[in-house]
Amino acid sequence: MAMMGTTRGGGDSSSGRRVLVLGLCLLLLGVAQAQAQAVEFELVPDAGSIDPMMLPTMDGEPPRECATPVSVEEACRGASETHAGVDYDHCMASLGADPRSKEAGNKNMHGLAMLATKMAIDHAASTESKIDDLAELDAEAELPQARRARFNHCLEQYGGAADLLRDALDNLKAKIYGKAMEQLTAAMGASESCEDAWKGEEEQHRVPVAAHDREYGRMAHIAFGFTHAAAA
Secondary structure, three states: HHHHHHHHHHHHHHHHHHHHHHHHHHHHHHHHHHHHHHHHHHHHHHHHOHHHHHHHOOOOOOOOOOOOOOOOHHHHHHHHHHHOOOOHHHHHHHHHHOOOHHHHHOOEHHHHHHHHHHHHHHHHHHHHHHHHHHHHHHHHOOHHHHHHHHHHHHHHHHHHHHHHHHHHHHHHHHHOHHHHHHHHHHHHHHHHHHHHHOOOOHHOOOOOOOOHHHHHHHHHEEEHHHHHEEEO
16 A cells, blocks of 8 residues: 555656646747747838838939938029029030939939939930931041041040949949049040040131030039939
């Protein structure tokens, strides 16, 4: 009988330990689940608490950190008052005629600076293409070598300017304004250098792409003026 009592006592003790272990496991499982839910709440904030201005834009640009809205008129007026190379009426006509200026992302100085730089790139590329076409015509007509050399000089200037402007646009996207302004300044020299190459020619033969040339220079100045304002 004594042996049977001892066996029952050992069984009760073993059963008690199992119950205790099971209870501890359940307790730990409950704590783990509570912690997981807390982490989930931290990682997935309520949609209403997310500031849309802090989200990346669709084209991969950095988030617009509460950018102050600016109209084309305000941007052009400011640039014309601080930069001699920017004409207010020309700025208004050029930017106002481009439908991209009405897009939401371009209604602040950063967006307008990027747009003006893109427009300057377009002008540089179109001027380079026009010069290339004229150079080919000159080659077919077997005109003087000096004239072809002038065309080649302008092609080099505008090709280099387009590359500089693309680099400036990349820096603008990253909001590295100082570097972007350096590259825009360097790109401005293309039109002046091309015009200088034609000095000494008779008036009717000077810079066959003068209109394109001047328009490019003016857009490059606008891009610089807007970038300077965006950096302020």
